[in-house]
Amino acid sequence: MNDPLSINRRSFLDNSFAGLGGIAFASLMQKSMGDEAPWPGVFDNALHFAPKAKRVIHLCMAGGPSQFESFDYKPELQKIHGQPFPASFTKGQQLAQLQGSKLIARGPSTKFAQYGQSGIYVSEIFPHMAKQIDHFAVINSMTTEQINHDPAHAFFNSGSIVKGRPSMGSWVLYGLGAETSNLPGYIVLMSVGGGAQPVSARQWSSGFLPGKFQGVQFQSNGAAVHYLGNPEGICQSTQRQVVDEVKRMNGLLAESRRDPEITARISQYEMAFRMQSSVPGLTELADESKNVLDLYGITEPNKPGYARNCLLARRMVERGVRFVQLYHRAWDHHDNIEKSMPNAARETDQATAGLLLDLQQRGLLDETLIIWGGEFGRTPMGQGSGRDHHINAFTLLMAGGGIKGGVVHGKSDELGYGVAENKVSVHDIHATMLRLLGINDSAFTYKYQGLDFKLSGVEPARVLKEILA
Numbered sequence: 029m030n031d032p033l034s035i036n037r038r039s040f041l042d043n044s045f046a047g048l049g050g051i052a053f054a055s056l057m058q059k060s061m062g063d064e065a066p067w068p069g070v071f072d073n074a075l076h077f078a079p080k081a082k083r084v085i086h087l088c089m090a091g092g093p094s095q096f097e098s099f100d101y102k103p104e105l106q107k108i109h110g111q112p113f114p115a116s117f118t119k120g121q122q123l124a125q126l127q128g129s130k131l132i133a134r135g136p137s138t139k140f141a142q143y144g145q146s147g148i149y150v151s152e153i154f155p156h157m158a159k160q161i162d163h164f165a166v167i168n169s170m171t172t173e174q175i176n177h178d179p180a181h182a183f184f185n186s187g188s189i190v191k192g193r194p195s196m197g198s199w200v201l202y203g204l205g206a207e208t209s210n211l212p213g214y215i216v217l218m219s220v221g222g223g224a225q226p227v228s229a230r231q232w233s234s235g236f237l238p239g240k241f242q243g244v245q246f247q248s249n250g251a252a253v254h255y256l257g258n259p260e261g262i263c264q265s266t267q268r269q270v271v272d273e274v275k276r277m278n279g280l281l282a283e284s285r286r287d288p289e290i291t292a293r294i295s296q297y298e299m300a301f302r303m304q305s306s307v308p309g310l311t312e313l314a315d316e317s318k319n320v321l322d323l324y325g326i327t328e329p330n331k332p333g334y335a336r337n338c339l340l341a342r343r344m345v346e347r348g349v350r351f352v353q354l355y356h357r358a359w360d361h362h363d364n365i366e367k368s369m370p371n372a373a374r375e376t377d378q379a380t381a382g383l384l385l386d387l388q389q390r391g392l393l394d395e396t397l398i399i400w401g402g403e404f405g406r407t408p409m410g411q412g413s414g415r416d417h418h419i420n421a422f423t424l425l426m427a428g429g430g431i432k433g434g435v436v437h438g439k440s441d442e443l444g445y446g447v448a449e450n451k452v453s454v455h456d457i458h459a460t461m462l463r464l465l466g467i468n469d470s471a472f473t474y475k476y477q478g479l480d481f482k483l484s485g486v487e488p489a490r491v492l493k494e495i496l497a
Contacts, residue, residue, distance in 0.1 A: 067213065067240065069205030071467060079466030080430025080497070081397040082207075083345050084200060085352045087338075087380060089372075091177070091225050091359030094406035094415055095423040096444060097369045100168045101140040101149035104442040105408050109135030113409040117445040126407065126416045133443070134410035137366045146434030153373040156381035160427075162434040163384055163393075164400075165495035167424045169438025169447045172404050172454050175417050177225045177360070180403035184454050185231045187485050194235035194474075196458060197351035199483045201241045202234075202474070203467050208348030211310065212244040215349055217341070219248060219334040221358025221375045222368050232353060236476040243353065246311070246340075248332035310343055323386060325378035335379035342386050345396055359402055363414040384427060393428045397464055399457070400425040408444040420446045424457065430464040432497045452492065459489035464496070 096102055113131040138151045143158040148166055150158040157164075174180040179189040186193040194202070197214040206213035216232045232243025313321070313329040316339065321327075324335045334356045341352045358372040380400065387393035405422020406415035421440035427433060438450035459469040462483070469489055473480040 067201075067206040067209070069201070069203050071203050072205055075466030076468035076471060077463065077466045079464065080395075081428065081464045082204075082395040083350050083352075083429075084197075084397045084399065084461065084465070085341050085345065085383070085428075086197075086354070087376075087383075087398065087400040088181075088353060088355045089359050089376070089400065089402040090181070090227055090355045090357045091361070092180075092402040092404045092406060092417055092422070093359040093372070094361060094365065094369060095168070095421075095440075096134075096136045096406065096408060096415070097138045097365070098151050098154060098373070099149070099166050099423045099425065100440060100444055102136060102408070102440075102442070102444045105133060105444055106135035108133045108443075114443070117441070117443060118409075121420065121445075126409065126411055129411075131409040133408060134415060137369070144434060146436075148434065148436055151373075153370045154377045156378045160381045160384050163388075163427045164425045164433055165427065165431050166436045167426070167438055167452055167492075167495070168421070168436060168440050169450050169452050170401070170405070170422045170424045170454075170457075171447060171451055172419045172422075175404065175419050177403060177417075178228060180417075180419075181227060181231050184403050184457075186233075186235065187455055187458055187483050191230060192233075192235050193481070194237045194241070194483070195232050195243060196461070196483055197232055197243050197353060198234040198237050198241040199472070200351050200461075200465065202237050203462075203472060204350060204465060206348070206350055211344065211347055211349055213350040214241065214243040214353075215344055215351075216243045216245040216353045216355070217248070217337040218245065218355045218357070219332065219337050219375075221334075221356060221372050224357035225360050227355050227357060231355075236481070237474060243351075248337075310347065311340065313339065320386065324382040334376050335382075338379040338383040339386075342383060342390075342392070345387075345392060346390070361406065361414045362416065363412045365406075365414040368414075387428065395429050397429040397431065397461060398425075398427040399461070400427075418445075424452075426460075426495065430497055432495050435495055437492060437495050450494075453489065455485045455487070455489035456492055458484045460492045460495070463491045 096105065111133050113133045118131060136151070138153050140149045140151055141158075142148065143150050144162040146162050148161045148164075150161055172180055172183060174183045174189060182189050182193075185195040185197075187196075201213040214232065218227065229245065232245065234242040313336070316329070320339070321329060324339050326335045326339065329336070334354065337354045341354060344352050356372075356376055358375060361368045384393060384398065387396055401424035402422070405418045407418045409416075421444060438452055439448045440446065441448045462469045462472060469482060469484040473482045475481075
C-alpha cells in the first residue's frame with residue numbers, strides 16, 4: 029500500500045514546479061499586455077564598478093583597413109619605399125599570401141598631417157574624423173592571433189575561433205540585459221563597398237548563451253527584418269490572438285519540460301510582435317531634419333549604405349538597443365590600394381564623424397562606447413599594388429563612454445611591422461570594454477560543459493587604464 033504522505037509530497041513538488049512555470053508564463057503574459065520591462069541581465073543592479081558606458085556601437089571595417097593610410101604615420105617606411113624590406117623584421121614571422129615572396133617595402137600612399145589640440149597624425153583621406161580626433165583614443169599597437177578573415181572576425185568577436193562561442197554583443201546583452209522590449213538588444217547592420225569579403229552570421233551568434241541574446245541582422249534592402257509583417261488578410265488583432273495562443277502552448281510546454289530555451293522562445297515571439305510596430309518607425313528617416321542627414325552625408329535617405337546605417341545606429345541606441353554592430357565590407361585591399369583605400373574612406377569618414385557629433389549633441393556620447401577598426405591590419409610591404417593581411421601591429425580607435433580622447437596608446441616599430449611599445453591584444457579590448465560597462469571581465473563567466481568560459485579568454489587580460497577618462 030502506498031504511503032499517502034509520499035503521494036502528497038510528490039504531488040506538492042510537481043504542482044509547485046508547475047506553479048513556478050505558470051508564474052513565469054503569467055509574468056511574460058503581463059509584459060505582453062503593456063508592461064514594457066526589458067530583459068534583466070545577470071548583473072542587473074549589481075555591477076562590479078560604476079559604469080562609464082551603457083551601450084556599445086562597434087564600427088567594424090571588415091577586410092582590414094591599412095593603418096599606413098589611416099592613423100599610423102610612418103615616415104621611415106616612406107624612405108625605403110620600393111626597396112627590399114629588411115629581413116631582420118620578418119625572419120620566422122607569419123605572413124599570409126606573401127609567404128616565400130620577395131618582400132618590397134611599400135610606403136604610405138597618402139599624406140598625413142597633425143590635427144586637433146592633441147596633434148595626432150591622421151591621413152588626408154579621413155578629413156572628417158581628423159576634425160574629431162580629440163574624441164578618439166588611437167591604439168597603434170593592436171595585435172591578433174588570426175591572419176585570415178573569418179577566423180579573425182570570430183576571434184575579435186568571441187575571443188576564440190572555435191564555433192559555438194558567444195559573440196561580444198551577446199556577452200554584453202547577457203551581462204547587462206536589455207533597455208527595451210520593443211527591439212532586439214543586439215542588432216547588426218551590413219553595408220558593402222569595394223573589396224567586399226563575406227561576413228558569416230556566426231559573428232553575432234549567442235553560442236552557448238540562451239538564444240534571446242543572439243544578434244539580429246537588419247537587412248539593408250527592403251524590409252529590415254524578413255517575415256516581420258502580417259500575412260495578407262491578417263489584421264493586428266488576429267495576429268495578437270495567434271501570438272497569445274502560441275505563448276500559451278509554449279507556456280504549457282515550459283511547465284513540463286523546464287527548458288530555458290522555451291522561455292526564450294516565448295519572449296522572442298512577443299518581441300517579434302512588438303517589432304511589427306517598432307521597426308518601421310525606427311528605419312523610416314522621414315522625421316530626420318536635413319541638417320542631420322547632411323551631418324552624416326546622406327543624400328538619399330532610403331538608399332542603403334554605411335552612412336544610413338550610422339544614423340540608424342544612433343536611432344537604435346536612442347531607443348534602448350544595447351549593442352549595435354555595423355559591418356562595412358570594403359577594406360580587403362590586396363591590390364589597387366591607392367584608389368580603393370580613399371574610396372573606402374570616402375564611404376565611411378563623414379558618417380563616422382557625424383555619428384560622434386550627433387551622439388554628442390544629443391547627450392548620448394558620454395554613455396556610448398564607440399569602437400572603430402578591422403579584424404587585422406595590412407603589411408608594410410607591398411603585394412602587387414596593395415598590401416597583405418597583417419596581425420603583428422595595426423590600429424584600432426575607441427571613443428565615447430569613459431574613453432580619454434586625444435591620446436595615442438602604444439607604438440609600432442619604425443617600419444610598422446611589430447609592436448615597439450604597449451602591446452594590446454583583442455582580449456585586452458574585451459576586458460576594457462567590459463570595465464567601461466561596469467563589469468570585471470575575470471568575474472564574468474558562464475558554465476558550459478563543466479567549464480567556466482569568459483569573453484576575455486583563459487589568460488589574464490589587461491584593462492587599458494591609460495585610455496580611460
